[in-house]
Amino acid sequence: MIKTQRLLLREYTMEDFPALYEILSDPETMAHYPAPYDQEKTRHWITWNLENYRFHGFGLWAVVRRDTGEFIGDCGLSMQCIDGEMLPEIGYHIHKTYWRQGYGSEAARAVRDWAFRNTPYNILYSCCKYTNLASQRTALANGMHKVKEYPDPKNTISCAFAITRQEWEALQMQCEELPAD
Numbered sequence: 280m281i282k283t284q285r286l287l288l289r290e291y292t293m294e295d296f297p298a299l300y301e302i303l304s305d306p307e308t309m310a311h312y313p314a315p316y317d318q319e320k321t322r323h324w325i326t327w328n329l330e331n332y333r334f335h336g337f338g339l340w341a342v343v344r345r346d347t348g349e350f351i352g353d354c355g356l357s358m359q360c361i362d363g364e365m366l367p368e369i370g371y372h373i374h375k376t377y378w379r380q381g382y383g384s385e386a387a388r389a390v391r392d393w394a395f396r397n398t399p400y401n402i403l404y405s406c407c408k409y410t411n412l413a414s415q416r417t418a419l420a421n422g423m424h425k426v427k428e429y430p431d432p433k434n435t436i437s438c439a440f441a442i443t444r445q446e447w448e449a450l451q452m453q454c455e456e457l458p459a460d
């Protein structure tokens with residue numbers, strides 16, 4: 280379980296299905312995907328993450344508001360094919376009611392910190408369709424920079440953003456140097 284100022288990231292359970300389906304079946308939320316998810320794809324999303332927890336020790340986690348306990352989306356790490364290579368990727372989906380309130384980047388930063396502390400990966404990625412500006416801005420807010428654009432049958436063109444362990448360590452040092460409130 281990962282805690283941030285406002286959020287809790289925890290493993291999925293099948294009980295999250297209705298709340299997740301509301302997000303993944305929404306055409307506006309899924310505008311940069313080939314299509315919104317149906318019930319079967321949503322169920323598969325949860326089982327894929329349950330398998331990932333067992334196999335890799337990570338996956339996308341349910342994102343829950345600490346003040347209300349409400350499930351508002353997911354965020355986490357998974358192995359994704361990025362321009363032909365399987366690489367660790369930070370992904371996120373937030374319910375549209377809560378867009379642009381900093382939840383996506385708060386969750387993504389927590390996953391980035393967790394991944395550098397708990398996995399041996401020296402570079403973390405976030406990828407999205409070239410049209411998905413919200414996702415790209417969230418990657419930038421997570422300390423990443425754009426590393427490439429590449430043809431992708433699912434997205435026409437995908438953009439990959441990345442942060443190295445060294446860059447992350449430099450960010451941590453900057454935070455430590457800030458005067459305390």
Ligand SMILES: CC(C)(COP(=O)(O)OP(=O)(O)OC[C@H]1O[C@@H](n2cnc3c(N)ncnc32)[C@H](O)[C@@H]1OP(=O)(O)O)[C@@H](O)C(=O)NCCC(=O)NCCS
Nearest residue numbers: 371372373378379380381382383384407413414416417420
């Ligand atoms: C991507 C997503 C998770 C961002 O969540 P969020 O909670 O709104 O993100 P934040 O409020 O933390 O915003 C992060 C940055 O993105 C920017 N942003 C958010 N929505 C935006 C939009 N529609 N257009 C342009 N920028 C946007 C914010 O201004 C912020 O930028 P800043 O740090 O420069 O101020 C959310 O838009 C979403 O769920 N989208 C649909 C699912 C999806 O496409 N996921 C990514 C798949 S690759």
